[in-house]
Amino acid sequence: ELKDMHRPYVDDVFLVSAKGEKMTREADLIDVWFDSGAMPYAQWHFPFENKEEFENAYPADFIAEGVDQTRGWFFTLHAIAVMLSESSEEIKAINKHVNNLGVAYKNVVSNGLVLDKNGNKMSKRLGNAVDPFSTIDTYSADATRWYMISNASPWDNLKFSLDGLDEVRRKFFGTLYNTYSFFALYANIDKFEINLDKQTPVAKRSELDRWILSLLQTLIKEVDESYEAYEPTKAARAIQTFVDEHLSNWYIRLSRRRFWKGEMTEDKKAAYETLFTCLTSIAQLMSPVAPFFADWLYQNLVDANPKVHNAKSVHLTIWNEVDETLIDYDLNERMELAQNISSMVLSLRKKMSINVRQPLAKVLIPVLDDNFQVKVELVKDLILSETNIKDIEFIKDTAGFIKKKIKPNFKALGTKVGKDMKLVTEAINKITQEELAQFEQEGTFAIRDTEYAISLTDVEIIAEDIPGWQVTNLGSLTVALDITITNELKQEGLSRELINRVQNLRKELNFEVTDRITISLQEDNLIAPAVLANKAYICAEVLANDIKFEQNINNANQIVIEDVELQILIAKH
Numbered sequence: 001e002l003k004d005m006h007r008p009y010v011d012d013v014f015l016v017s018a019k020g021e022k023m024t025r026e027a028d029l030i031d032v033w034f035d036s037g038a039m040p041y042a043q044w045h046f047p048f049e050n051k052e053e054f055e056n057a058y059p060a061d062f063i064a065e066g067v068d069q070t071r072g073w074f075f076t077l078h079a080i081a082v083m084l085s086e087s088s089e090e091i092k093a094i095n096k097h098v099n100n101l102g103v104a105y106k107n108v109v110s111n112g113l114v115l116d117k118n119g120n121k122m123s124k125r126l127g128n129a130v131d132p133f134s135t136i137d138t139y140s141a142d143a144t145r146w147y148m149i150s151n152a153s154p155w156d157n158l159k160f161s162l163d164g165l166d167e168v169r170r171k172f173f174g175t176l177y178n179t180y181s182f183f184a185l186y187a188n189i190d191k192f193e194i195n196l197d198k199q200t201p202v203a204k205r206s207e208l209d210r211w212i213l214s215l216l217q218t219l220i221k222e223v224d225e226s227y228e229a230y231e232p233t234k235a236a237r238a239i240q241t242f243v244d245e246h247l248s249n250w251y252i253r254l255s256r257r258r259f260w261k262g263e264m265t266e267d268k269k270a271a272y273e274t275l276f277t278c279l280t281s282i283a284q285l286m287s288p289v290a291p292f293f294a295d296w297l298y299q300n301l302v303d304a305n306p307k308v309h310n311a312k313s314v315h316l317t318i319w320n321e322v323d324e325t326l327i328d329y330d331l332n333e334r335m336e337l338a339q340n341i342s343s344m345v346l347s348l349r350k351k352m353s354i355n356v357r358q359p360l361a362k363v364l365i366p367v368l369d370d371n372f373q374v375k376v377e378l379v380k381d382l383i384l385s386e387t388n389i390k391d392i393e394f395i396k397d398t399a400g401f402i403k404k405k406i407k408p409n410f411k412a413l414g415t416k417v418g419k420d421m422k423l424v425t426e427a428i429n430k431i432t433q434e435e436l437a438q439f440e441q442e443g444t445f446a447i448r449d450t451e452y453a454i455s456l457t458d459v460e461i462i463a464e465d466i467p468g469w470q471v472t473n474l475g476s477l478t479v480a481l482d483i484t485i486t487n488e489l490k491q492e493g494l495s496r497e498l499i500n501r502v503q504n505l506r507k508e509l510n511f512e513v514t515d516r517i518t519i520s521l522q523e524d525n526l527i528a529p530a531v532l533a534n535k536a537y538i539c540a541e542v543l544a545n546d547i548k549f550e551q552n553i554n555n556a557n558q559i560v561i562e563d564v565e566l567q568i569l570i571a572k573h
Contacts, residue, residue, distance in 0.1 A: 037076025040104055047090045055094050060105040062230060064154065067110045077104035107230055109154050117161035130160060142290035143169040149289050150236035172240050173293060175248045176282070180297060182252060183275050186259040189514065192272050200270040202326060208382070209274040211335045212251045214328045215242065216278055221322040223285045232289060239286050247278055250339060254382060260513075276301065287314050338379035338386075340474055341365070345387040348470040348481045357500060358493035362391040364469075364480040366402065368441050389481075402471055402480055403464040406431055406439075412458045424452055428459060436461070440476035494530035494561060495538050501559040502542045505570055515572050516543045520556070522567040523549040545573045 002009060015023040029035055035042075040058055044050040059081070065073055084091040085102035095102060115121060116128040123129060136144055139162075147168040152158040186192075202213060219242045226235035258271040280301055287294035298314035311317045345363055349356060367373045373394050376383075380392055408425045417424045427447045431439065439445040440461070446453045456475055463471035463478055471480045485493070502519065511517070519542070521531065528549060531538060535547055556567035 033072050033076045034080070036073050037080040037104075040077070040081070041084075047088075051090075055098065058094060058098065059100050059103050062107045062109070063105045064109040064111055066113075070110070074108060074110075080104070109230060111154055112152070112157040114148075114158050114160050117159050117163075119157075119159050122160075130162065135162070135165070139165050139169055140292075142293045143173055146172065146236060146286075146290050149232050150240060151233075153231070153233045171244060173290075176243050176293075176297070179243070179248050179252060179275075180279060180300065182259075183272075183279060184300070185513070187272060190264060190268075190272075192264075192269075194273060194276050199273050200266060204266075205270040205274065206267060207331065207378075208251060208254055209270055210326075210328060211331050212247065212278060213274060213326050214331055215246055215335075216281055217322050217324070217326045218332065220281065220285065220320050221327075224319075224322065227288065235285070236289050239282065243282060245339075247282075250335075250386075251275075251278075254385060262514075281320055283314050284317055284320055291315065334375045334379050335382075337375055337477075338382050340477060341376070341383050341479060342386040344472050344474055344477070344479045345383075345389065345481055348472055348479070348483075349387075352470055352483055354483065354485075355493070355497075356388055357496035358485065359388050359390060359489050359496075361389070361482045361484065361486070361489065362393055363387070363389050363482065364393050364395055364402075366437075366478050367394045367396045368476055402466070402478060403433065404436055404473070404478075405462045405464065406436055407460045407462070409458050409460055413454070416454075416458065417452055420450065420452070423450060424454070428454070440478075443476070488533075491530035491533050494527060495534035497561045498527065498531060499538055499541045501561065501568070502538075502544070502570060505557060505559075505568070506542070509570070511570075511572065514543075516545055517570045518573050519544050519547045520550050520553050520569040520571075521547060522553060522556070523551060524564060524566060526564055527561060527566060544570075 002013060004010075011025055013025075017023050040060065041047070041054070044054040044057070046054040063074075063077070081091075081104035082102045085095055085100075094100070113121070116130075118128075120126070120128060132144075139147075144165060147165045148158055148160070150168065151164065202210060205213075219238055222238050223235045226232065226238065252275075255271050255275075258268050261268050280298060283294045283298040283301070287298075295314050298317075299312075341363075346356065349360075354360070365376065376392070376394070383392065384390070406428060408421075408428050410421070413421060413424060424447055427450065430448075431445070435445070440456070444453050444455055461473055461475075463473045463480075466480065468482065468484050469480045470483055471478065473479075498521075502517075506513075506515075506517070521527070531547060531549075538544065538547065553567045553569050556569045559566050559568050
């Protein structure tokens with residue numbers, strides 16, 4: 001078994017010619033770099049044969065090697081190409097035909113070095129070297145390649161960390177696998193089969209479907225441009241952001257109930273079609289960087305539907321072209337606004353240790369302009385669903401309610417104001433609440449007695465908390481969260497906690513998602529009133545026919561809600 005193709009191991013390999021004669025490695029070399037530089041011609045045995053194959057492959061579109069090859073391979077390839085372009089009639093003719101001015105390649109990437117996680121050169125002596133073979137065995141070739149490509153551009157040095165690699169495997173590949181598993185689970189239950197000729201027209205699909213398809217087309221455009229420009233890092237990062245932040249954490253989360261519906265409605269069918277399109281497109285887009293996982297994903301999606309694609313592999317499919325008609329920039333902007341507002345509300349919940357299952361009354365959002373309020377109103381239901389808030393209220397005059405502080409961003413201002421930094425800083429510190437509100441709406445502010453106009457990136461704006469409220473801002477966007485929990489809200493929160501425990505028990509007991517159940521629950525002064533007040537809602541969520549209260553339950557499971565231990569028994573109905 002030959003594990004290394006270098007000398008002296010390669011000298012143990014003998015080939016046999018067509019005449020049955022023994023062939024050995026050629027020992028007489030002009031120069032190793034001359035041999036390497038002659039590779040474009042030698043690989044085709046040109047000019048003695050394969051002239052058409054050579055012409056189709058010359059000059060090369062792309063080569064890659066380390067920076068040390070600048071005076072080695074990179075140089076000799078061009079040097080020999082230039083010499084032949086002046087001395088070889090065959091090369092002259094081919095150069096004229098392909099419009100080549102005498103180069104051996106069109107694009108080159110000079111690879112950076114792989115360093116340890118602290119930026120030091122890897123060395124066996126220092127004990128910081130990472131064995132590539134064991135790494136691939138543990139984390140897979142695709143995860144390793146994706147980590148290296150997405151973490152740093154190929155021409156930059158890479159700080160290699162096994163922790164970072166493990167995070168990529170979990171966050172990206174794990175998330176994508178779970179997204180596929182979600183689709184497969186419900187598609188199998190519903191016996192759903194995609195029919196490309198009878199898909200729901202995109203214009204008739206829900207706004208959530210149209211948004212993710214719009215974003216998908218934007219992604220296809222960005223990834224295609226990145227690959228064309230030899231920027232695989234940008235492509236990988238864009239794909240990862242789409243999967244993590246948009247497809248999994250937003251589209252799937254907000255679409256779950258559509259897949260849970262019993263009957264195959266037109267809306268449910270559209271949800272399946274939309275998710276199928278996203279997953280097959282992602283498989284194709286990621287295939288140059290993660291070829292094995294991409295093909296596994298593609299084949300699992302289309303094998304049950306042989307008419308969907310004729311190709312046996314994702315690598316044999318025709319590359320997707322962007323469909324500009326599906327890109328809705330206004331919709332993208334609205335949904336980004338919904339995501340930002342939701343993220344801000346959820347961060348305030350986390351700050352105050354208020355579980356998302358606990359409903360809250362309302363959030364106040366200062367109106368930047370009339371167009372802003374219209375955009376938020378269009379995605380209001382999505383925000384309320386994602387954050388578990390009852391209502392959004394818009395306020396136009398924030399001066400009497402929300403107080404903000406403004407501070408200079410010295411790094412951003414430095415190049416703009418230079419020696420006048422002290423003067424500009426003093427002026428910024430004197431900005432009133434009314435002026436600050438106007439600044440946030442208009443995006444610029446003229447500094448008094450100076451020629452300078454500052455933008456929102458030149459300052460840091462911080463909202464102050466109000467008793468009973470939590471406030472945060474992102475640029476000019478501000479949200480104030482009402483954190484007062486009434487008894488009614490508390491009871492609904494407890495009922496949601498019970499739903500969570502029952503759903504976890506269903507999984508532990510390997511119940512099918514379609515199984516209906518009955519629930520026996522230990523009676524408790526805290527939980528019982530909440531359950532009775534929200535019984536219909538709980539039963540609908542967990543597919544329960546009834547909830548019974550009992551003092552002692554045989555063969556019960558133990559659950560904990562609000563530090564209260566309860567006995568519970570769920571059984572198939």
